[in-house]
Amino acid sequence: MSDEENKGLLSPLRRKLLMGMAAIPAITMLPRASFAQAPATSAVNTTGLAVTDTEVTVGILHSATGTMAISETGSIEAEKLAIEQINAMGGVLGRKIKFIQEDGASDWPTFAEKAKKLLVNDKVAAIMGCWTSASRKAVLPVMEQYNGMLYYPTFYEGLEQSKNVIYTGQEATQQILAGLNWIAKEKGAKTFFFIGSDYIWPRTSNKIARKHVENVLKGKVVGEEYYPLGNTQFNSVINKIKLTKPDVIFTDVVGGSNVAFYKQLKAAGIDLSKQALLTISVTEDEIDGIGGENIAGAYACMKYFQTLDNPNNKTFVPAFKKMWGEKTVIGDVTQAAYLGPWLWKLTVEKAGSFDVDKIAAASPGVEFKGAPEGYVRIHENHHLWSKTRVGRAKLDGQFELIYETADLVEPDPFPKGYQ
Amino acid sequence: MINSRFFNRSELMGFIALAAVLFVILPLSLDVFRLNLVAKYLTYAFVALGLVLCWGYGGILSLGQGVFFGLGGYCMAMFLKLEASSVENTKIQSTPGIPDFMDWNQITSLPLFWQPFHSLTFTILAIILVPGVFALIIGTAMFKRRVGGTYFAIITQAVAAILTILIVGQQGYTGGINGMTDLRTLRGWDIRPDHAKVILYFVEVVLLFACIGIAQFIRLTKLGRILVAMREQEDRVRFSGYSVANFKIFAFCMAAVFAAIGGAMFALNVGFMSPSFVGIVPSIEMVIYTAVGGRMSIFGAIWGAILVNFAKTSLSESFPQLWLFGLGALFIAVVLAFPNGLSGLWADYVQPRIDRLFASRKSKPDWKDNSVADGAPAE
Numbered sequence A: 001m002s003d004e005e006n007k008g009l010l011s012p013l014r015r016k017l018l019m020g021m022a023a024i025p026a027i028t029m030l031p032r033a034s035f036a037q038a039p040a041t042s043a044v045n046t047t048g049l050a051v052t053d054t055e056v057t058v059g060i061l062h063s064a065t066g067t068m069a070i071s072e073t074g075s076i077e078a079e080k081l082a083i084e085q086i087n088a089m090g091g092v093l094g095r096k097i098k099f100i101q102e103d104g105a106s107d108w109p110t111f112a113e114k115a116k117k118l119l120v121n122d123k124v125a126a127i128m129g130c131w132t133s134a135s136r137k138a139v140l141p142v143m144e145q146y147n148g149m150l151y152y153p154t155f156y157e158g159l160e161q162s163k164n165v166i167y168t169g170q171e172a173t174q175q176i177l178a179g180l181n182w183i184a185k186e187k188g189a190k191t192f193f194f195i196g197s198d199y200i201w202p203r204t205s206n207k208i209a210r211k212h213v214e215n216v217l218k219g220k221v222v223g224e225e226y227y228p229l230g231n232t233q234f235n236s237v238i239n240k241i242k243l244t245k246p247d248v249i250f251t252d253v254v255g256g257s258n259v260a261f262y263k264q265l266k267a268a269g270i271d272l273s274k275q276a277l278l279t280i281s282v283t284e285d286e287i288d289g290i291g292g293e294n295i296a297g298a299y300a301c302m303k304y305f306q307t308l309d310n311p312n313n314k315t316f317v318p319a320f321k322k323m324w325g326e327k328t329v330i331g332d333v334t335q336a337a338y339l340g341p342w343l344w345k346l347t348v349e350k351a352g353s354f355d356v357d358k359i360a361a362a363s364p365g366v367e368f369k370g371a372p373e374g375y376v377r378i379h380e381n382h383h384l385w386s387k388t389r390v391g392r393a394k395l396d397g398q399f400e401l402i403y404e405t406a407d408l409v410e411p412d413p414f415p416k417g418y419q
Numbered sequence B: 001m002i003n004s005r006f007f008n009r010s011e012l013m014g015f016i017a018l019a020a021v022l023f024v025i026l027p028l029s030l031d032v033f034r035l036n037l038v039a040k041y042l043t044y045a046f047v048a049l050g051l052v053l054c055w056g057y058g059g060i061l062s063l064g065q066g067v068f069f070g071l072g073g074y075c076m077a078m079f080l081k082l083e084a085s086s087v088e089n090t091k092i093q094s095t096p097g098i099p100d101f102m103d104w105n106q107i108t109s110l111p112l113f114w115q116p117f118h119s120l121t122f123t124i125l126a127i128i129l130v131p132g133v134f135a136l137i138i139g140t141a142m143f144k145r146r147v148g149g150t151y152f153a154i155i156t157q158a159v160a161a162i163l164t165i166l167i168v169g170q171q172g173y174t175g176g177i178n179g180m181t182d183l184r185t186l187r188g189w190d191i192r193p194d195h196a197k198v199i200l201y202f203v204e205v206v207l208l209f210a211c212i213g214i215a216q217f218i219r220l221t222k223l224g225r226i227l228v229a230m231r232e233q234e235d236r237v238r239f240s241g242y243s244v245a246n247f248k249i250f251a252f253c254m255a256a257v258f259a260a261i262g263g264a265m266f267a268l269n270v271g272f273m274s275p276s277f278v279g280i281v282p283s284i285e286m287v288i289y290t291a292v293g294g295r296m297s298i299f300g301a302i303w304g305a306i307l308v309n310f311a312k313t314s315l316s317e318s319f320p321q322l323w324l325f326g327l328g329a330l331f332i333a334v335v336l337a338f339p340n341g342l343s344g345l346w347a348d349y350v351q352p353r354i355d356r357l358f359a360s361r362k363s364k365p366d367w368k369d370n371s372v373a374d375g376a377p378a379e
Helices: A002-010 A012-022 A024-035 A069-088 A108-121 A133-145 A172-187 A200-216 A235-244 A257-267 A284-290 A311-324 A332-351 A356-362 B009-029 B032-057 B065-084 B100-104 B112-118 B120-143 B149-169 B194-220 B222-232 B234-239 B244-270 B280-293 B298-318 B320-337 B341-361 B364-378
Strands: A055-062 A096-103 A127-129 A150-152 A165-167 A191-197 A220-227 A248-252 A276-279 A299-302 A367-371 A374-378 A389-393 A399-404
Touching (some): A055 A069, A055 A108, A069 A096, A069 A284, A069 A332, A096 A108, A108 A133, A108 B032, A127 A332, A133 A150, A133 A200, A150 A332, A165 A332, A172 A248, A172 A276, A172 A389, A191 A200, A200 A220, A200 A248, A200 B100, A220 A235, A235 A257, A311 A332, A311 A367, A332 A367, A332 A374, B009 B032, B009 B298, B032 B065, B032 B194, B032 B222, B032 B280, B032 B298, B065 B112, B065 B120, B065 B149, B065 B244, B065 B280, B112 B120, B120 B244, B149 B280, B194 B244, B194 B298, B222 B234, B222 B244, B234 B244, B280 B298, B298 B320, B298 B341
Parallel strands (some): A055 A096, A055 A127, A127 A150, A191 A248, A248 A276
Antiparallel strands (some): A299 A389, A367 A374, A389 A399
16 A cells, blocks of 8 residues: 555656545535535625635634644644645635634643634634544533534544534444454454543543443453553553453553553563454554554554545545655544534535534534545534444554444444443 | 831832733723633732742742642632533433533532532632641641751642642542533623623732732731741741741641632633643742742732733744743743842832932932832842
8 A cells, every 4th residue: 555655656647646636525516616606705604704705714723732732733734635625626605715723732721712712803614623522621612602613523432412513533332332343253352451541531431341341242341440641651550461361452542651551562472463452542643653563463443544445535645645745644533634624614515604503503414425434424413424443553554454334333422321 | 117008119009000900901902802811810820929928928939839729729610510510401411410520430429528519608618728728737747847948849749749640530520631611600690701701800800909918918017027037047036936837837828828719710710620720830830920020029920920821822822832941941041040030120120210210309308218118128
């Protein structure tokens, strides 16, 4: 895969072709956008948003600095790529998208402050942003009070649903259940050991996983351990793993801790080609830091891998690399962030208006056929229908697709029997 | 001479200038969004005020003021969170009527220590008493054993780290790293709309001036003189028969209570509270505001808190990576070049010019009188 890309980019003609192809997924919408007369601003914007006859302003709100910058940069890049592609096709309702980027600086009150600035001072029509649950929780009251529209890209714990948010990542049951079913069936796994970072997302995810293991799979959880964010000492838990010998290590350790965790696992002699490990928190971005040789053989369960073999992804990946450099990798969240501007554009066109209330009402049922992960559709509950996939980490830091659900998985942010 | 007037002339000018800016100039010139930001900066001014008493006058450097800011803020946030978690607001949860983060953590009934926070009276008492008593315990444990200086600073820093870990770890009871978000009403009064923000701003400024009054009163009494004496020559005070430990405990508790009031106002103005205001880094930032403004000067420290935070908002937008280095450099520069901070610069360079201006218009005896009064508070 990567060889093929390298060769392709050597040829300028090929590169141009790829650029053009990047816009193909959205070509279905082209006639409507370019042939129809752009409707009058007064008709499509009745609530005083920053919409002119030629432009519409949206906000991008991520951490460009601080500890989360390493994770959120991919999202910023994906959103800018999507906006550029939409503009190249004529924009939204005949208006080019202009964006104002604000830095949340990995600090939750700053996120709230900047979200308020974007909505109150800049009157943006939508905000693409946030990454951690903590930042979303800080921004949510602001979105609801000032009636904004947030497109939130990260897979998260669920237990939330708002008129003012579209969740373009997976909620916990969507991400976890299919993966556990697969590993139980494929590996005959009966015993599980849970390791997570200590905050709401891993705790909720593990709660859901535990209920599923105990009640549905009739297996057993032999250990459950949490470590503070940024922890780098995993020796004691690795010893416990060696003692309990679980069939599967199930992890949702986040951020920089992953580097220490996988290196120490390897140093302790746990061979991931023999010991099954299922992670829901390691994407291609994290492997960049961990190093492919330390994690090769581990399974990851999410909705997108950079190596997905479908026409949409084959135009998306080169377009992304063209814009942001050959060395960039694209993880699950980056792809979900890419969906944000597109879903917003499609919803605006469906509603025929930029008004937040109309967009919120028109969102259910909006489908995006050009999604790099395949096809997605917005559910009544403002989450996305999407497939769940299991990949195996390779030495080169990419995932090899092992399994995907046959159908789209329904998002269920308030799962009955799992709370 | 010193006790004869509550403020000497230069302090009176400082008082009038601050009152004019906070009560008149800022509310008239800023929109509500910016005014709300100023309200946020002012919550740190309470902390700075406490540090002037405890560090500037008492010589006790505390690197853990975030603990008290956090305790006050969390007490307020618990009350607001309970009110926001009414049964009809939370009917989507598996256990309606408890804060959302408890529901996420499988807690099915309100923990016992949350129960009294249904009452506003209890909450207001708790905002003062919880940090006050906590400071009393730490202070008694440390100062009675004559632990001071650097050791005390390190211990306060450890307390800040411990409290952060506790809050993050006990997320079912505290909201964990997300903190307590989505605070809505105070006794049914919505704290989120613009007019409420303006009212809260003025309430906060009035409280700040009340605290300035208390701090000034303490400074001018014999107690204030003993604090200064203790800072300069602790043993001599002890040999004179004073209980040094008790005075230190008092100063530390006052600083804790001021910080807690700031924290409570923070929760009201910003609408949430999280462990990121409790830990070591915010605690050190609080010391930096005070040092930059001038740890010997009540008004200087308040200006320091406002200006440094204002700079943080505006500079962090333009130079995000450089901002923290800038803050560090500022602190080093303050310590090395002008140890009395902005107020020291003012007293050394600006005040003499103003005095000269006044002197040229006034009669000679009056000028002499003022110069004595100006000299005195600088010690």
